[in-house]
Structure formats: C-alpha cells, structure tokens
Amino acid sequence: MDWAWGRSASVLPPGGTTTLLLEREAQVAALQALAEAAGEGGGRFRRHGGKCRHRQDPVATGRDPSATWMLPTWGEGRAARGDLSLWRSVLLRDLNQVAAGVVEDGRRHLTHLRRLLRELNTERREARELLLDVVDGKGCEGNSVADERRLEWFRGRVIDQIGMPWWYWWGLAAAWVGLGVASDVANPWVTSAAMLTFGAVHSFVSTWVLAGRQRTSDVRVRAEVAGRRAPALIFGFLVGLGAVTVAVALLAYADGAGHPATMASVFVAVAILLGGHRLMAAIRTGAIRRAAAG
C-alpha cells in the first residue's frame, strides 16, 4: 500500500493502491489530482477494510481500469461506472462532510473516526484521514442492503412510539369505576350528567390520542405508519368494554348483588388496564408487518 502524506498528492503509482492522509486544505487538490490520474487509468483506490480490500488490482490483472471505477455514492447504480466528472463532484461533496463528522468511509468500519469527529473541538481533530475508494459492484450492493436495513431500523424506532399516553388508560379506568359507582348510588340525573361529561371529555382527548400516534410529545407517528385502522380498533375496544360492563352488571343484578354497576365497572377497569397495552402492542406489531411488507 502506498501512502501520500502532506499537502500534495502527486504519488499515484499506476496499478497501486493509495490511501491518503492529508491536511484538510490539501484534500481538494489531492482529489482532483487523483481523479485526473484515474481518468488516465492510473492508480486505484480501494476500500480500507471491508470486502473490497482483497480484490485483485484491475490494472495488474489486465482488466480495463475504467470498468472498475464507480461512484462512491453510485449515482445510478452500475450505470455510473467511469463517470469521472460526477465522481469528482461526489468526492468534493464528501469533503464538506468532514467538518460535520460524517465522513463516509465505507460504513462498516472506522466507527471510531466518526465518534472522534462528533466530539467537541472537532477542529483539532478535523479529518486528517480521507479514505478514497473505488467501490465495485459488490460493495455497492452491500451498502445498499445496509442502507435499507438502516431505514427499517429507524422506521421501527418510530413505530415503537405508537401508543397512548400513560395517563390515558389509568384515567379511563378511573372514570369507568366512577361512572359505575355513580350509577349505583347517585341520582339518575347526576349519573346522566356524569356520563355526558365523560363523553365530552373523552371526545376532546381522543381527537389527539385515540389514533395512538402521539404517545409522547417527542414525536407524532404518521397515520399510514400507525395504520388507518388503529382509531377504529381502539374505538371498537371501548364500545366492546361498554357492552361488557352492561352485561356484567345485568348478571350481577340478576344474581342479587348490591352494587352491580360498581362491580361491573371494576371488572372492566381491570380489563382496560390489562387490555389497553396489549391492544397497542398488537397495533405496533401490525405496523411492523406492514413496514416489512413495504
């Protein structure tokens, strides 16, 4: 492996592999020189580590060097081979990312480099290392797979946020018990007013929590990610709980219980606390399946 160090990069041995360790201000000129040399079929840069490292040199093996050049960002997949001007522009763009600490170096290694660049005082540690690669088709595909996995992973992080605020299920359970107690002991007018109040408050709250898209104030999940059926599922769950409450209350009343509505509401409140989280977990699972299916 040949090394070029300092403020110029005139060392471009034909058929060799060059890793650059340059001062930042020399990088642009170096890249231009390297790109020109590449156009002449000169040196070949290869990935520092990774699968491409052990590939045979195209010049040494007699293959057409131009066929091995590919953009680090693969403008249009394999069609980008040999497009030198575009490649140069990509490299220059990469330089702009050095200060931001996001040097693209093949992504499967040198994570410490990114970490260093991310720390404070990045100027002191500003990239002195620039690894240039001509990435072949294999590396391109590998990175694409990694990119897609990264997309899925971050989508999953957002899907994890689907749910109700912690207070929703507890508040709903408490209100349910309160209504049950009111039904047993209070005046029918008071009970009716309490139910109307509960309905109004729940309608107000549900406008922004019922879809399960904003469990916290950190993020709001997109409707298509959470699923269009999520609000309907939750609403159906609540309607079902109401039906269960009436059924249990009637059974308790028929059995001669003293406070059938209270008993039924306590029973359903427990179901709310246990079932609510399970329902949201099921909605999250559905969202993950949809995301996996594309």
Next chain:
Amino acid sequence: MTGAARFDELIHPTTRLSIVALLAAADWAEFAFIRDQLGLSDSALSKQLATLEDAGYVMIERPLSERRRRVRARLTPVGRKRFTGHVAALRGIIANAVPET
C-alpha cells in the same frame, strides 16, 4: 411509497439518511428525539438539519412552549419525494445484485 427511483446524494450519507428515515415515518419529531435515536451531539445534528433545511428537504419549527424551547423537524413534501426515490434506487440496486457463485 411511490415515485421514480432516483439516487439522492444529499440524503445518502449515513447520518442524513438516518435522519430522513426517522422523519419519514413521523409527521414531526423533536430535536431531542432525533438526537437520542441517532446518538449525535446537538451540534452535529444541528448541522445536518441545517443542510437538509437549506436543500428544502426538512422544515424546522420552533413552537412556543411555556416550559422550554422546543425545536421540531418535519420532512417537506419535496424531501419525502426525494427520500422515496432514494429508497426505490436502493431497492433497485439490491434487486439487481448478482449472487456470487
């Protein structure tokens, strides 16, 4: 997702791709949420968001809050379209991959 497959060099770098992927699944996300998910420093994330905002891919909002200063980021329609095209391009590369023999 629909849209023509088009590789977007602005989105492609790992950090920005991660940011856009996160925002693509959300209507909006708080600065702190993105920072924590990506494990970035405030300054690094701020730079990346500024780059995306300059390109018109991301919109930064600063909603008023009594308790603390909040910063939200959301993907613009342009950014969402570019991200969709980029994902399609990635999938095209994978689909065209020739298995090793």
